[in-house]
Amino acid sequence: MFSSSDIKQEAEKRALDTTDQEIIGKAIEDGIETAWERFALQQPQCGFGQLGVCCNNCAMGPCRIDPYGGKPSHGVCGANVDTIVSRNLLDDLSVGAAAHSDHGREVVEVLLETAEGKSEGYRICDEEKLKRVAEEYGIGTAGRSKEDIAKDLALGMLAEFGSVKGFIQMAERAPDKTKAIWTEFGITPRGIDREIVEAMHRVHMGVDADFINILLHAMRTALADGWGGSMIATDCSDILFGTPKPLTSWANLGTLSTDKVNVVLHGHNPLLSEMIVQAVEDPELKKYAIEKGAKGINLVGMCCTGNELLMRSGIPIAGNVLDQELAIATGAVEAMVVDYQCIFPSIPATAGCYHTKVVTTSRKAKIPGTQYMEFSAETALSTAKEIIRLAIDNYPNRNLDRVRIPGKPMKVMAGFSEEEIRKALGGTYKPLIDAIVAGQIKGVVGIVGCNHPRIKQDYGHVTLAKELIKRNILVVETGCAAIACGKAGLLLPEAADNAGSRLKAVCNLLGIPPVLHMGSCVDNSRILVMASMVAKELGVSIGDLPLGGAAPEWYSQKALPIGTYFVASGVYTVLGIPPKIFGSKNVLNLLAEGLKGITNSAFAVEPDPVKAADLLEEEINRKRAALGI
């Protein structure tokens, strides 16, 4: 067992943020098992698996290849290491693309139901964006009701999942030079489901054995996510709930309240969480909370659904993926409401040590030991109210002796949608381009992705962001990376003091932070759109721009298509955690080198965030030189 100084040390080893450290300490004292304990129990992890040389695709396996070039060198079917490694990568990447895209589909379905008057609680909020996107789809808008337009748009988008027309409309947003590269290499995405299903076909035993062919399809599948499923998720969410605008709010576990009913909204899709935001406005529920002895209801977000709520409604964000168990360990959470993705199946066990109720809501994601309250568009608001009632009912069960709410929340500024960034610049990207040409901003890097228990929580994100802004590189962020930097105080205009003098001057002039929170993981599509607009303004490809991407602490399969559509769109991307491809030199060389000849970008792996900043800066300088600036 740990002594108290050991506990402190252990907590400091696990997380960067002091509020997280405090609750890690409490969790250890309370004897709660978290991802960190389970990660330790898994050590040493299987080397074959880590290298990607194990294949379990068919019943003749599992097969594994000797990573040192000895025997066995082939699976029972004869697949070699390149086939196995690339096929495993395509498999994982497709899972990630499916997760984003299926989330996108649900938003479109609710848009359709809303247009048809069949949903409860939803309305079309951003009519201007609706019309703009509808026009891209060739849908007439003049003199039509927003419902009629939305119906046509939703049907048009739903059709793209299966691909009737053979291309994805939103991929047309890419600059011509980028699209020409996709055409040349045959990786233009044809349909969202189509690429994922084809990927599943190709990984079947005895289909695609050519690692180059497999990796090209991986790029096409990733593009179908970034410029398809994810972009649809972003744009339809904006249409339904409003396009985010800059606002301020709060971050970290200190956003939990000592005297209000705490409800943590965890997961990904804003469809559920936005209804809960509406539900807590109900005067009856507010009264009910007071009757139960609370001062009110306190909603906080977690992970990407938290990012969605923060961006649009200014709901405080309690933390990122490794905070889900910690939030419960504060002893102050009445209910954790989840939909899907990144929800640890351990959550009900953690909750069982306190009074917390875990509510699952999606038919696709049931977790034993939770309360299931099915969520559907037709009854969304009523279900949301029921969920809040359940949380209120649970308030009297809070055991004050076991509650600890740490520190103070950190102020954050969020809500930087592509539209708002452009607006802040005066309507076009010309001022940004001028600043880049003048060297006031050396380049732009997107830091994205999750936490991983192998890395001190948030250390990779925060260290890399600080290093980059110091070098006058503007940082844009999504996902858990953005939450990490929020906790660290980097999402504030004052954080420009940490930036190089040139970037600092730009930030001060515009009153913006040096690290811009652009949303959830599907909102990486906002970064693509921004890059595309800048490239179009210059008449170049995205690959020509001084941009970079990084996923310092990624774990999720979803990070694979994100990284890959960045690279396939022309953005050099550094990963802090090695993907499971090191068993194949050929696969590694193609992704780290060979792609440069195709998209003028590639992957790199660098666990040290300072060195990762060096790599990104070098690449930005290379692209600047090629542009003659």
Ligand code: CUV
């Ligand atoms: Ni979708 S995918 S852990 S919440 S960023 Fe956070 Fe973001 Fe990764 Fe999940």
Ligand code: SF4
């Ligand atoms: Fe083994 Fe080939 Fe089957 Fe994979 S597909 S498990 S390598 S026999």
